[in-house]
Amino acid sequence: MKLLIGEQPPVQELSPQQAQGRLQLVFRRFLGVFARPEHPLALFLDDLQWLDAATLDMLADL
Amino acid sequence: MGPLPYCETARAARRAVKDVPVPVSAIVSKLLAKTAEERYQTAAAWSATSGAALLHGKLSTESTPSRWANTTSPTGFDSEKLYGREREIGTLLAAFDASSPAVGRSWCWSPAIPASASPRSSMSCTRRCAAAPLFASGKFDQYKRDIPYATLAQAFQGLIRALLGKSDAELAGWRDALREALGPNGRLMIDVVPN
Numbered sequence A: 001m002k003l004l005i006g007e008q009p010p011v012q013e014l015s016p017q018q019a020q021g022r023l024q025l026v027f028r029r030f031l032g033v034f035a036r037p038e039h040p041l042a043l044f045l046d047d048l049q050w051l052d053a054a055t056l057d058m059l060a061d062l
Numbered sequence B: 001m002g003p004l005p006y007c008e009t010a011r012a013a014r015r016a017v018k019d020v021p022v023p024v025s026a027i028v029s030k031l032l033a034k035t036a037e038e039r040y041q042t043a044a045a046w047s048a049t050s051g052a053a054l055l056h057g058k059l060s061t062e063s064t065p066s067r068w069a070n071t072t073s074p075t076g077f078d079s080e081k082l083y084g085r086e087r088e089i090g091t092l093l094a095a096f097d098a099s100s101p102a103v104g105r106s107w108c109w110s111p112a113i114p115a116s117a118s119p120r121s122s123m124s125c126t127r128r129c130a131a132a133p134l135f136a137s138g139k140f141d142q143y144k145r146d147i148p149y150a151t152l153a154q155a156f157q158g159l160i161r162a163l164l165g166k167s168d169a170e171l172a173g174w175r176d177a178l179r180e181a182l183g184p185n186g187r188l189m190i191d192v193v194p195n
Helices: A016-034 A053-061 B022-031 B043-056 B086-099 B150-164 B168-192
Strands: A041-046 B107-110 B124-127 B134-139
Touching (some): A016 A053, A016 B150, A041 B150, B134 B150
Parallel strands (some): A041 B134
Antiparallel strands (some): B107 B124
């Protein structure tokens, strides 16, 4: 990612809960760059039985 | 660590039961082979091999296993394919049709294995018209569950690596779109998707 968008400034400090909410929002926007009508995105995730809790929260939020 | 990591791969019957004749062990191993193309490709191939083993009357430990398990099939199993996923592929195509009506019908999907991944972990796709759909794939791992977002990172690393190979003009388009979308929080996605 750094190669693509370059160095980025540190983000503002937030409480853990707020930080989690911000990360989900930012991930959603990140995904929105790739998943567009002109170039839909297929996200292929294998072996879901080993899903980690953080990713589950992230995907559930979508 | 014990034998757990290897349980996915069938062990030879003879290692479990010492007095199983070699041909039977070889046949069972072939029936239980991990990938479909290593198994008997037709009932006839299995029947011929097993029949030969029995008729031969040599179910002794002296026989060489290869004799009973090395039948190569003429059916030409296509290992580049996902099996039994027609319904899921149909759902995926319908989703593409719905999201992208202008170009939807021109997709040509061919689920396949990339050389670097396990058979089910990814699909490649080709299409007949200009722009390609994007594809990101990741595989969750029992031993990486304590690394948050490891699989999403894997998926998007692959996608971004592919983008980095594009022309400077295209790359600039992606760079602008990402910077605009992420705003002051770009650092968060660099942390999730490093290098």
